[in-house]
Amino acid sequence: MAEKPMIAVGELAVGYEFPSASYNLNSEKVALYLKAVGGGGRLFRDGNLVPPTAIAAYAMAGLGASMALVEGTIHTHQEMEFKKAVSVGEKVTCRARVSRNLARGKFHFLNIDLDVRDSRQQVVLAGQAGFILPQTGN
C-alpha cells in the first residue's frame, strides 16, 4: 500500500477498496513484534505461531500509509475476528474497504472493513476499524 499516493479522507466513498498489501510473516518480523508487546502470551514462546494482533497491526499500518490521516484523527473502535492460526513464515494478504464515511459537523466518521487471507486464500482475520477525523476541506 505504501507506494500508492495517499488518498484524502473526504474522497473515500463507501465501497472504495484500498490496494491490497501482502506481508511475509518471517521470524524476524514476528520476533520484533513479540518483543515490542512484551511477549504476547505463552503460546508464542516456541516461535511457531504469529500473534493475530500482529497481523491486524500490519493491516492497520498499511491503511495508515494509504490514507491522508490528518492531525487529530482518533481511532475510536476496533473489531477483530480470528479465524485461523497462522504459522511463522506464512504470507498473508490484507484487503480493506470503506464501509462508512459520514461527514457530520466538523468531523468525518470513517469505518474500514478489513480481511486478511493466507496463501491458500483462507480468511485468517476479519475486522473493522473506526476513526473520527477533523474535516479539512478535502
Place this chain on the structure above:
Amino acid sequence: MILPVVLKTGNSLPELKKKVTQADISLYARASGDHNPIHIDPEFAKKTPLGGTIAHGMLILAYVSEMFVDSFGIDWLESGKLDTRFKAPARPEDTITVSGLVTAVEDAGGAKLVRISVDCHNQNNEAVITGEASVRVK
C-alpha cells in the same frame, strides 16, 4: 492450555498488568510500521491537544489479546472475537491493567461459546479500552 476457572459465568480471567514506556511505544512503531508522530515524537506531540505522546491503540489491544491467549490458547487464535472501544489514550509510564469477566457460557454444537466483558484501565482507574469478546472453546 485453557484455564478451567474461566468456564463459569461471573468468573474473572487472570489479570494482566503492563507498564507502558516510550521505549515500548517506539519499538512497537518499528514492529508494526505505524510511525505516526503522535506516538513517537515528543516535541510534535507536545504541541497537539493530547499534550504528549500516546501509545498505539493496537499495542494495548495486544495486551488484551495476551490475556486471552494465556486463558484460551489456540482456541483464541481460531475463534476469538474482540469488539473494543478506545476510551482514553494510554501514555508513557502508565500501568495498564487488563481484565476480563465471563458474562455467559453457552453450548455451541459440541463446544462452549464463552462471552467475556473486557476492561483496560490505567493506574488512575480511568478506562482506556472497554469491550466484549467471545471465544469458542473445544
